[in-house]
Amino acid sequence: MIQKFARSALVGMAACAAMAGGAAAAQDQDDSQGSIIVSGELPEPSDIRGTVRAVMQERGNNDPLYRYLDPLCLHVTGMAAEANAFVRERMLANAAEAEIELAEEGCTANAIVFVVQEPVELLALLEDRQPWILTADDRRRVEHEAGEGEAVLVWHNFEDRSAEGNRMAHSAAIPGATGSAPPLNVQTRVNTRAQARRVGATHSTAVQSGVVVLDMDHLVGMDLERISDFATMRLLAPGLIPFGHQFDTPTSITSPFIAEDGETEMTRFDRAYLRALYSLQPNAAANRLPAAILREYEGEG
Template identity: 40%
Template structure:
């Protein structure tokens, strides 16, 4: 069941059902991509560094800490359900559980015929879904005529990935009774360290919009796996127009000839990301992915 917010958004958009082709449902268990060639660890590390938007040592790797609550709109009923279930299963495979019935949506997949128009309607009618700090990048993608648009709403959290509590007391100023004039999120559950960051970075919500024209005739598994990577790996920036090595579902997309499923690299990337300490610096991701990739032998 979708929350009232997700239902109201679908009604607002007047989403039309589109079709994507689906082969027989895949069997449970690991999805194997035929024809993949194993790559050396240095190749894996190099690709992660190229894909990562920010791999600095003073910035934590960003990801979901809250269980997934996914809403899918724009396909027919069976297609929406299949897309939803496959993304949820992909998330469960990397250790990100799904919430139960009636949960508050924190990830959305939307398929629509007019991406630019949809973005403008969201700004006007559901502005909380697309905060102002995310609009510059989204507007640039619309101006380029991108056929799919992704954004993440993020926030700082404590060292363990938990949300910061609201308060007025100034940290470290208990003796003199210092306080703010208004309630603010304050990171008090941390300790000084030269080796670990004092905060983590979590995804509050995420959305991906696909232009309906690009999904016509596309196998639905490919659509679901691409959405999985873009929603669950916020800092991943695909290499447009390239066939990276190792292969990834993210590039090229939606051009023909790219992978049709999550690849060995993709699974290693997501598994490593979600296995890192909540406050692990983003710079550690490349090595973690390479080690996970080797471990799949």
């Protein structure tokens, strides 16, 4: 059952059903020794690579991967204070395990998780008070998804950086221009240190901010651990688009996100995905991710 404090924290979620803990590997118990022996085979490498390609937004292209390059500053809101704190701490623990740098206390949030009863009303409020948080394209998409009753809304704002992940300086000069070449009419970000490369892009792409909105009505029957782990993957892996893919082998917390169905915590695949994503250099191309995830997956004990 949902933890006692969580049951009171999630308004309207008192009638939570018990979660069945299904294990992927077969288990044999030795009664005489009181030990549990777990047996089973790892998925084939082709299955891992195939799953990554199926759920990657980048589809294995040569553009840089999307991810946080700045320290993560997370804010969770919408529930009782104790529940917000639990979800935040578990998500930060997941991030630390993936070796994602965490910001100091008192930082300005660049990652937000909302748990709300009416996502449409939240979007209207954000558009009125903080219109910069949603681009026009993202607004149209998430407003449509909210109108369709989707359980989760996710969007990220991105910024091009140098190949090393550093912010680009504002400049009116044209890099490499000499002689009488006129300056630009406006100050803009210019990758002044970019050089032609045989391997790797001349720039990286950083997440400036990310938002996950969870519809509370869809969370009935789920405990806070599952909510935390799902939000972790959707927030920290911007290129992960799991919907429409059937996760048979390997499995993932991201699909399906339905009460009494799907995984209840981050899986081996999820943890390998995050570790691989954040282990690659800032300008690493998206097509390097499948092999990196496979290495992390096979290397996990």
